Amino acid sequence: xxxxxxxxxxxxxxxxxxxxxxxxxxxxxxxxxxxxxxxxxxxxxxxxxxxxxxxxxxxxxxxxxxxxxxxxxxxxxxxxxxxxxxxxxxxxxxxxxxxxxxxxxxxxxxxxxxxxxxxxxxxxxxxxxxxxxxxxxxxxxxxxxxxxxxxxxxxxxxxxxx
Amino acid sequence: xxxxxxxxxxxxxxxxxxxxxxxxxxxxxxxxxxxxxxxxxxxxxxxxxxxxxxxxxxxxxxxxxxxxxxxxxxxxxxxxxxxxxxxxxxxxxxxxxxxxxxxxxxxxxxxxxxxxxxxxxxxxxxxxxxxxxxxxxxxxxxxxxxxxxxxxxxxxxxxxxx
Numbered sequence: 001x002x003x004x005x006x007x008x009x010x011x012x013x014x015x016x017x018x019x020x021x022x023x024x025x026x027x028x029x030x031x032x033x034x035x036x037x038x039x040x041x042x043x044x045x046x047x048x049x050x051x052x053x054x055x056x057x058x059x060x061x062x063x064x065x066x067x068x069x070x071x072x073x074x075x076x077x078x079x080x081x082x083x084x085x086x087x088x089x090x091x092x093x094x095x096x097x098x099x100x101x102x103x104x105x106x107x108x109x110x111x112x113x114x115x116x117x118x119x120x121x122x123x124x125x126x127x128x129x130x131x132x133x134x135x136x137x138x139x140x141x142x143x144x145x146x147x148x149x150x151x152x153x154x155x156x157x158x159x160x161x162x
Numbered sequence: 163x164x165x166x167x168x169x170x171x172x173x174x175x176x177x178x179x180x181x182x183x184x185x186x187x188x189x190x191x192x193x194x195x196x197x198x199x200x201x202x203x204x205x206x207x208x209x210x211x212x213x214x215x216x217x218x219x220x221x222x223x224x225x226x227x228x229x230x231x232x233x234x235x236x237x238x239x240x241x242x243x244x245x246x247x248x249x250x251x252x253x254x255x256x257x258x259x260x261x262x263x264x265x266x267x268x269x270x271x272x273x274x275x276x277x278x279x280x281x282x283x284x285x286x287x288x289x290x291x292x293x294x295x296x297x298x299x300x301x302x303x304x305x306x307x308x309x310x311x312x313x314x315x316x317x318x319x320x321x322x323x324x
Contacts, residue, residue: 045248046255071237078237082244083251086207090249093208 002028004061004097005147006052007139008088010080011037013048014139017059018130018147025148027130029059030140041083049087056095064092065150067142068101102149107142110149164190166223166259167309168214169301170250172242173197175210176301179221180292180309187310189292191221192302203245211249218257226254227312229304230263264311269304272311 007014016030033051035044056064066088072078092099105115112125123141126132129148136144169176178192195213197206218226228250234240254261267277274287285303288294291310298306 040261042251042255042261046252049252069241072241075233075237075240078240079231079234079244079247082241083248085241086245086248087252089204089245090208090211090252093204099202099204 001063002059002061003147003150004056004059004064005143005145005150006064006066006088007142007146008048008066008081008084009139010041010044010048010084011035012137012139013052013084013088014137014141014143015052015055016136016140016144016147017055017061018144018151020151025130025151027132027144029055030136030144032137032139041080045083045087048084049091052088052091053095056091056097061097063098063100063150064088065100065102065146067107067146068103070103100150102146102153106153107145107149110152111145163225164221164223165309165312166218166221166226167305167307167312168226168228168250169304169308170210170228170243170246171301172203172206172210172246173199174301175214175246175250176299176303176305177214177217178298178302178306178309179217179223180306180313182313187292187313189294189306191217192298192306194299194301203242207245207249210246211253214250214253215257218253218259223259225260225262225312226250227262227264227308229269229308230265232265262312264308264315268315269307269311272314273307 002017002019005016013033017028019026019028033048035047072081108117109115112121119138122145126141126144164179164181167178175195179190181188181190195210197209234243270279271277274283281300284307288303288306
């Protein structure tokens with residue numbers, strides 16, 4: 001089953017599609033939805049919704065893995081993050097993609113083996129696990145890490161009856 | 163021109179459609195999108211998006227007026243509010259409804275004449291201004307107040323060339 005991992009943000013939303021084949025995790029496609037701070041905020045949020053819906057329609061992942069956010073730097077950044085995360089969730093429900101949420105701790109632990117790993121450590125491990133030729137950007141590796149975390153959990157295993 | 167005012171929230175999203183006819187403000191329709199805390203959060207957010215898009219498709223407002231949020235009680239509530247507000251903005255962009263944002267101070271000042279008015283004071287004034295026969299719920303009157311504020315501003319007046 002193809003799993004879409006997403007790391008939402010109002011400036012950059014990272015995404016990555018990961019599949020398990022012959023016990024090997026493969027990155028099918030990954031990238032970022034970026035938008036200029038010059039365009040109105042509501043257009044940026046709509047762009048995230050539209051881009052994510054297009055990716056879901058094109059690749060038809062069965063499931064989406066996304067970080068369950070409990071905190072942000074401050075009220076302002078949590079408001080903005082909420083808008084962006086909402087856009088991703090709406091696209092998933094709209095496209096019939098099942099949503100699974102994991103805490104940052106669960107994702108880091110699943111990928112690096114350590115819940116307080118840095119973004120750079122996550123990046124290095126994602127590159128090794130997926131055997132990537134180039135180093136992904138940090139938001140993309142966070143998204144891929146969410147997908148890897150989901151594939152490695154019992155919730156995914158029970159669904160795919162491994 | 164028909165103006166849609168919205169007061170977004172993850173539990174209750176109030177909305178109200180207001181039109182100016184013969185120098186009188188008329189409430190065409192108003193209500194609330196509510197969702198049980200028992201259904202998954204992402205389904206609640208999608209419900210807001212779907213319901214608001216349906217209202218916009220049915221009534222075809224030219225413009226939407228929504229509170230510009232700068233703060234919330236805490237990080238958790240601002241994250242949730244961000245999701246709900248994002249759902250409303252995406253529906254508006256999707257339906258081609260122009261978005262106008264006003265601070266709570268601007269809205270209260272426009273309706274009550276006092277920027278620090280309570281929700282109850284806003285409710286009473288909205289009922290008087292729109293000549294409503296019944297008392298609207300507080301989230302609905304906040305939404306109607308946003309619509310009234312927009313119609314009373316120079317931004318609206320310059321568009322409709324009054």
